[in-house]
Structure formats: C-alpha cells, structure tokens
Amino acid sequence: MAHFPKPLEGSWTEHYPGLGTAPVSYKDSYDPDYWQQEIDTIFKKEWLCVGRVERLGRGGSYFTREFPWAKRSIVVVKDRDGTVRAFYNVCRHRGNKLVWDDFPNEETSGVCRQFSCKYHGWRYDLDGSLAFIQQEEEFFNVDKDSLGLVPVACDVWEGFIFVNLDPEPQQTLAEALAPLSEGLAGYPFGEMTQTYEVRSEINSNWKLFIDAFVEFYHAPVLHQRQATAEESQKLASIGFEGLHYELFSPHSMVSSWGGMSPPKDPRMVKPIENLLRSGLFGPWDKPAAVNDNQNLPPLLNPSKHRAWGIDSFVLWPNFMILFWETGWYLTYTYWPLGPSKHLFESTLNFAPPENASQRAAQEFAFSTFKEYAFQDANTLEATQTMIESEVVDTFMLNDQEILCRHHHAAVREQVEANGRPESYPWMPTPASANGE
C-alpha cells in the first residue's frame, strides 16, 4: 500500500512516459565501446564539478585534477583578483607536466606566485600567460603571447567549480544546470566549510554507483543491521517509498523522508546516537546557517512534507548533492576509469562546530556515513561481474528506481545523439528520456 501519494498516472515512472516500464539491458555498464562513447560524447562535452572555491584560499592558490579517462591533467587556480581559471597542465616548451609533486600522476595543491616548469624553468603567470623563458635568445621567432597555458573552460556556480573540456562548450554552466542553477541557489553552501573528503577506486562502472545512491529501495535490506532490531524489522516490512521524484532531464532528484533526528523514541536508535545526538542523518541540532530551514531554496522538500529528511539531486552527468533536513550537505562525484572501474569521491560538509560536542556529533556522522558507504560499495563489484557474465540480459527496475532508469536513458540519449547508435542494437531506444 502506498503511504505517500503518487502522480495521477499511478506511478512516478509512467508520469514520464518516454521512460517506458520495460526491463532494461545493463550492457551500457560494461561494453568497452559504449564506455568510450560516454567519454567522447558526455565527459569531454559537459560541465564537470572539480571542487569548491573554499579549497582555493588567497590568490595564487591552486589544485590539480587528473582525468586519466581523457588522458588530461588540469590546474585550477585562483588569480590575485579572485578569478578562478583552469588550464591544461602542459608546459608549452617540450610538454613536461607543469604542476606536480613527487609522482606525476598524483594530484597536488598549493600556493604560488607563478608556475615554473621543473624541466627547463619556463614560468607562467596565474592567468596562464607565459612570463619567462630561460635563455630566450636561443629560441627562434618566439611570440610569448601565443605560448600561454592552454585554457580549459571554467566557471563557478554557488561556489562549486566546474570545468568543461569542450573547447567551445555548447551551453554556459548556468544553462547546463538549469533549472537547478536557480532552484538550488541560495543554499548556505559557503558556510558549510567543515569538510571531510574521501575517495575510493571501485571495480564497477560509474553508473552503477549512481544507481546505488539514487534509489533507497535497497536501504531497509542492505543497511538493515545498522538500525536497532525493532526498527529494522519495521523498516523491512514497510520497505521504502520516496516522498517525491522529479526529472529535470538530464538532471533528476528524489526526496525522501527522515524523522529520526532526533527520533520520537530514543529506543529507535543505537545507544551512542543518543549520547552524541547524531547519526546517519547528521547531527540532530541544526546549525544557525540553515535558519531552521525557513528559507530553503525552492526545489528543496518539493512535497513540503513534515517528515522530510533528505533530497538527493543528480547534477548531470556525474555529480550529486544531498541536502539533509538537519542542515548539512553531501556530494558524490563519479569519474569513469574504465568500463568496469571508477573513482568515487565524496565530501561531507558541515557548518564549523562551535564546541567539542558539535565536533564529536559531526565526527560520528562521518563515521556512520562511511559504514553505509562501505555497504553500498560492496555490492557494486558483485553486481558488475555478474552483469558482465551475460547470463541474464535484461533486468527489472521498479517505480522507486525511476532515477536509475532515467540516468541510464539520459546517457543513452546523449551517446545516440552524438555517437553511433547502430553499434548498440542491444539498447532498446526510448522515445525520449525527457518523457512528459
């Protein structure tokens, strides 16, 4: 029985008729040629989030990002006037990687006045222009103005830094993020600077981990033992229903209930949660930064339900932001490393704690998040290897898995629009992932 109302069509999925309701192939999650098409038509064309502006303090602060899937490395740097720019990390002299420490394939960060190449000492200003050539008179016909670092399109939305490897991006960042660019604007991201950042290489296709984080159908089962015995029985018998789903194709969101922070009855949670006043949903006491959720951005808690707990947004193609009712946010980024491998990155962002109790509550929220993330990640390798076995060729998706269905369809739509659809006869073609 449905506990929360569904659209008039009877289901979230049928509310978007283009999605269809048929079983789906998961060959899109291991086929090497399809993976390469994703790189070429999506990852090299779309705005990709590479971090927060808070990582760049004063002018001259920089960090590098490695994109092995594109055989590229980029430097993101803040100029002294505050402008954030991105460049390919390649020296114009003879191609040495410009910014790196110890191991050339590892990311690094720091502060500098200029970038200077380790090989022959060419130097570049923070705006990428070539400032100095060692023994310049030895070169022939030098035009320094044409020898700046190669720029990468870079823009900032609400403090999130995005880059686009397309030399001429088809949309501005704000256009690409619409309607989320407006609908999520104003959230106090900039005040949540107490950050934990983790990463993990995972032996699955990048889309499988998005699948795991855009449906909560698994939660009462996979995460069963994290709840008290009584609570987990209740959760398992009820199952999961989302409060609301919405597609802003290619973006999407699911809104979910919460209500355990603080719980109605202390026996509903584990003993340490009562003492630290914290748990999976974060510290139970909201920071001043969210003003008791009085001025949430318009897209948050779309059903205006009093049991609202968390909204998970997929920002196309590989970035997620999760907003918790308790007043903090989580990000996930998924970087494809191969058809069956990806790099998962996550940040937990809290308002700076004012005392030790708040600090401990945040630490426990991190600890709990990590226990869940391990469970979520564990199933991925097991799933990846079995879909690759091709014993089963199509799989079932239910209505609570609409965002899984949609994200795969949105990927397929972009691959087909720009790639070679005839190469993927195994893909049932939807009319349009946009539906409606």
Added chain:
Amino acid sequence: MSNTATLPADFADLAPFTDWALDTWRERYEKRLASSMDEMQAFYDAMMPRLTEILEHCDRFDLHDLPDEARNLLLLAFSLCEASFPVEAWRQPRVPDSGSADLEMVREPPL
C-alpha cells in the same frame, strides 16, 4: 599519540585506553580493524558511561585551543565512534562483506 597520552585527572579511569587517542581518522579506523571484539567491548563499556561527562568537560574550552589532556579525551570519543559499530551493530571489526573495500581520507578537519 601513544599510550603515554595523558588525560584530565577526573578521567583517570580511562587511562588503560589511551592508546585509542589517535590523531587521524585513518589511525582510528585501523586500530578498530586491528582490535579484537573483546578489546573493543572493553573500550566501549568504559567509555559509554563517561561520554556525556567527556563532552561536558571538553565543551568548557575553546575548541580551537583545547588543552592537550582535553584533546586526548575528545580523540578517545572519536575512536569510540569507530568502535561503536562493531559493538552495537556488526559483532565483528569490519563492515560485513566489505572484503578488500577501502576508503582513502583525502582531507579531514584538524583537531
């Protein structure tokens, strides 16, 4: 830190557990994986009744200027966060089925 970490006088009963006063999440997590369930149960049983007092004690200081002894105490509370999952949920040090899965801490708030 090490087992020479000192605690405020009121918390002398926790002295046997000062090897849990570890600076980074990674160290605390590895200590958890390397501990037996008996060791973690003993740590949990000693810490839980004192946790509220530990936080009250530490809350008396500026978080950014904690005396070493209070800081050690707070680090014990952070280790309790890790040890609580094996004790309260898993009955084993590792998250079940987590095999070789691991998580790299790229950045964490300093204490």
